[in-house]
Amino acid sequence: MSRVVFQACGLKRFYPMGEITIQALRGVDLELHAAELVVMLGASGSGKSTLLNILGGLDSPSEGSLLYYPSDPRDSHHSVSRHSNSDSPALAQGIDLARANQRELTRFRRHHVGFVFQFYNLISSLTARENVAVVTDISRHPLPPEEALALVGLEHRLDHFPSQLSGGEQQRVAIARAVAKQPDVLLCDEPTGALDFQTGIRVLEVLERINRETGTTVAIITHNEVIGDMADRIVRLRDGRVEQLQVNAQRRMPHELRW
Numbered sequence: 001m002s003r004v005v006f007q008a009c010g011l012k013r014f015y016p017m018g019e020i021t022i023q024a025l026r027g028v029d030l031e032l033h034a035a036e037l038v039v040m041l042g043a044s045g046s047g048k049s050t051l052l053n054i055l056g057g058l059d060s061p062s063e064g065s066l067l068y069y070p071s072d073p074r075d076s077h078h079s080v081s082r083h084s085n086s087d088s089p090a091l092a093q094g095i096d097l098a099r100a101n102q103r104e105l106t107r108f109r110r111h112h113v114g115f116v117f118q119f120y121n122l123i124s125s126l127t128a129r130e131n132v133a134v135v136t137d138i139s140r141h142p143l144p145p146e147e148a149l150a151l152v153g154l155e156h157r158l159d160h161f162p163s164q165l166s167g168g169e170q171q172r173v174a175i176a177r178a179v180a181k182q183p184d185v186l187l188c189d190e191p192t193g194a195l196d197f198q199t200g201i202r203v204l205e206v207l208e209r210i211n212r213e214t215g216t217t218v219a220i221i222t223h224n225e226v227i228g229d230m231a232d233r234i235v236r237l238r239d240g241r242v243e244q245l246q247v248n249a250q251r252r253m254p255h256e257l258r259w
């Protein structure tokens with residue numbers, strides 16, 4: 001089993017709404033490993049986005065712990081809340097994101113996490129190259145924007161604006177932007193949700209290749225059961241808990257998927 005990247009124990013997230021409290025996560029225990037591709041499935045409202053946002057440091061749990069183990073152990077020395085990873089003594093320190101303050105979460109997001117959302121969130125007045133450069137300008141070890149765009153097959157679209165690109169191409173720019181900072185983890189919330197079948201497959205191929213070639217841990221949220229076939233593991237959420245963890249003996253390539 002490869003190195004643990006995230007270790008969530010008893011993660012809960014409550015939203016007080018007047019008289020009632022919505023329990024988005026009711027105690028999630030989960031590990032994600034280096035270089036794996038995980039697909040998260042579950043009905044609407046089961047807590048997928050809440051979990052992904054907490055893993056990515058966009059939100060904090062109400063209860064529980066979430067240890068993050070950086071690929072470079074020197075990164076953990078910045079943190080106030082450190083824990084040892086008994087499985088990997090060489091990587092001694094984990095950062096407890098559940099106890100991190102806003103400054104620490106910002107640093108975590110900036111240096112370690114790439115996000116891909118359903119709607120690409122590109123800046124319309126900037127070209128593809130400039131949209132990627134926005135992120136690489138503040139990263140520690142970025143890929144040149146041109147290289148990141150070549151990774152997603154857009155080396156011929158560098159100077160196009162979002163309005164001059166198809167939906168699939170815009171999503172690939174968003175993926176280039178996410179991977180250009182060379183994150184440890186790539187967190188994708190419904191990355192194919194707004195795309196037709198063919199374009200969705202193309203985007204999944206890009207995510208699969210980035211995972212395989214760069215060893216970046218990739219987590220993909222989807223409603224589409226079929227996409228689970230391309231994963232190393234499937235995490236099924238139900239009612240704020242992990243209902244099932246499924247290990248796939250073999251990953252299917254995105255071009256083999258049909259829906």
Ligand SMILES: Nc1ncnc2c1ncn2[C@@H]1O[C@H](COP(=O)(O)OP(=O)(O)OP(=O)(O)O)[C@@H](O)[C@H]1O
Binds near residue numbers: 017
């Ligand atoms: N900011 C918030 N305030 C109040 N309730 C919230 C908030 N965010 C999420 N919830 C609630 O928490 C529960 C889980 O939401 P979440 O978005 O994580 O589910 P999901 O599985 O991603 O759903 P979908 O597939 O529809 O995106 C839902 O009942 C939702 O209404």
